Amino acid sequence: AAGVIQSPRHLIKEKRETATLKCYPIPRHDTVYWYQQGPGQDPQFLISFYEKMQSDKGSIPDRFSAQQFSDYHSELNMSSLELGDSALYFCASSLQGSEKLFFGSGTQLSVL
Amino acid sequence: DAKTTQPPSMDCAEGRAANLPCNHSTISGNEYVYWYRQIHSQGPQYIIHGLKNNETNEMASLIITEDRKSSTLILPHATLRDTAVYYCIVRALPNTGNQFYFGTGTSLTVIP
Numbered sequence: 001a002a003g004v005i006q007s008p009r010h011l012i013k014e015k016r017e018t019a020t021l022k023c024y025p026i027p028r029h030d031t032v033y034w035y036q037q038g039p040g041q042d043p044q045f046l047i048s049f050y051e052k053m054q055s056d057k058g059s060i061p062d063r064f065s066a067q068q069f070s071d072y073h074s075e076l077n078m079s080s081l082e083l084g085d086s087a088l089y090f091c092a093s094s095l096q097g098s099e100k101l102f103f104g105s106g107t108q109l110s111v112l
Numbered sequence: 113d114a115k116t117t118q119p120p121s122m123d124c125a126e127g128r129a130a131n132l133p134c135n136h137s138t139i140s141g142n143e144y145v146y147w148y149r150q151i152h153s154q155g156p157q158y159i160i161h162g163l164k165n166n167e168t169n170e171m172a173s174l175i176i177t178e179d180r181k182s183s184t185l186i187l188p189h190a191t192l193r194d195t196a197v198y199y200c201i202v203r204a205l206p207n208t209g210n211q212f213y214f215g216t217g218t219s220l221t222v223i224p
Binding site for chain 1: 144146148150153154155156157158161197199210211212213214215216217
């Protein structure tokens, strides 16, 4: 069965650069969530989208933005990268009314 | 705000039942109890959820107290592959992308 696909798997950037992470949800899923997980920490909710509209917002820095496109894929744009942005970034998708979130394998971002 | 409280760590002998407790004393009437787990650096994985009745599936059983203020996840025959961080989460349905918070879970180590 198709799963949530995230790209790239690994990304290395330098301070003050920009990065774009992509998430392709499971077909027919209409909701996307983004999480950030620092080393040894629990996943932190960043932002979510339902039917291409922002649904909820968590601890997402102003330097980050995200959107969900007409094909339901989502992109997380990160600018002015800082060392502290180094983390695993997970995307999850679900279907409206469903109880289950399905997570991708994550993108490991390293800021040098 | 932390809606759930879990012990930070637990050990369990391989082949024995693992019982993971969770306190959610402020749970609302429309909030479900969910359990997810995260095996090292992988995306979190759905295990089970329930409202007030006990639930069982192929992975685990969920026991919710009558007052719904606490619950226990039971892995009936723990294996080494069950070593993971287990998260207990409360959240209302319907799911329209509203935030889904991971608190501080329980790190379960299954010992050979």
